[in-house]
Amino acid sequence: MQITLKQYQLELKHTFSISRESRDFQDTLIVCLSHNGKTGYGESTSNPYYNITMESMTAEIRGIQKKIEAFELTSPEAFHDFLTNEGLSNFSICALDLAANDLYGKLKGQPLYRIWGYSPEKYPITNYTIGIATIEKMVEKMKEKPWPLYKIKLGTNHDVAIVKALREHTDATFRVDANCAWTPEETIANSFELKKLGVEFIEQPLKADNLEGMKKVMAESALPIIADESCIVESDVEKCEGHFHGINIKLTKCGGLTPARRMIKKAKTLGLKVMVGCMTESTVGISAIAQLLPQLDYVDMDGAMLLKGDIASGVIIEDNGQVIFPELPGSGIALLS
Structure with a gap:
């Protein structure tokens, strides 16, 4: 295989704020793996919370470039x-895993979901994320993008007021994500108010390691709770049983499609709901997530929708939430620049 690395700075339509950070740009690394005239594409974004930069990823991959290029791709799992x-x-x-999966599918001439035996006839629609801002700005962003399902980022001292204000302007379903900003008591109290406001579930209300607090929340919350920062890698899935109603898998955090598929299978055996989320990736990363759609209960794959401009073609998300899968095999990705 031949490997090429491309670095991009993705500009966002709006400043994106969560409880711990704000940004106007998202750095992302695109990996291109080529073999026999086909090229597969993969993506990982930088992330200060996990001390990941484009430079650190590039250095790691360059360090084993010769080994990668000598590797015979018999399967993405190997x-x-x-x-x-x-x-x-x-x-x-x-x-690298996303690129290898895309390449493998292209070499086989089939989309990944078909190789895996998934049927794309039924799948959840993605939410559209409204980042933290003034209430006026959050309302403005929501009106700019009419959508049937919103994820509302919270973690302020007036979270319920935000949701009340947004509810005045739409009948859409809401999800809320506190990104570790609440206490158990806040979560329980907020859950009853948020349920009245048409909120479907709460994502990661407590700090990632506060599993004891999550026991109390699980027992008393009026809404289901989904793990995010508490569920990073495969071994975390079992830890979430009894502490969360479901898990949100991020491909970048767990290491790609290969472990994500195992996490989905494990979560289902434990009776946990399964969501896959994005990290403001371009269509490269979003098209990879889309291959998992038939196996998911919920999905947050709006990353490319939040960008001013994209760098790739692939899966298309229409205004009603319907997904148009690419004609290209693999994850169906083609780089535009």
Whole structure:
């Protein structure tokens, strides 16, 4: 295989704020793996919360470039095992794993969902995320993008007031994500108010390691609770049983499609709802997520919708939430620049 790395700075339509950070741009690394005239594409974004930069990922991958190029791609799973044994960060592994899966599908001439035996006839629609801002600005962003399902980022001292204000302007279903900003008591109290306002579930209200607090929340919350920061890698899935009603899998954090598929299977055996989320990726990362759609209860794959301009073609999300899968095999990705 031949490998090429491309660095991009993605500009967002609006400043994107959550409880712990704000940004106007998102750095992302695109991995291109080529073999026999076909090229597969993968992506990982930088993330200050996990101390991941484009430079750190690039250095890791360059460090084993010769080994990657000498690797015979018999299966994405074997390639993922090889990368794990090389000790790369999960973010770097994700970009490589997504590229290998895309390449593998293109070499086989089939979309990944078909190779895996998934039927795309039924799937959840993605939410559209409204980042933290003034209430006026959040209302403005919501009106700018009429959508049947919104994720509302929270973590302020007036969270319920935000949701009340947004509810005045839409009948859409809401989800809320506190990104670790609440206490158990706040979560329980907020859950009853938020349920009245048409909120479907609460994502990661407590700090990631506060599993004891989550027991109390699970027992008393009026709404289901979905783990995000508490569910990073495969071994975390079992820890979430009894503490959360479901999990949100991020490909960048777990290391790509290969471990994500195992996490989905494990979560289902434990009776946990399954969501896959994005990290403001371009259509490269979003098209990879789309291959998992038939296996999911919920999905947050609006990353490319939040950008001023995209760098790739692939899956298309229409205004009613319907997904148009690409004609290209693999994840169906073609880089535009």
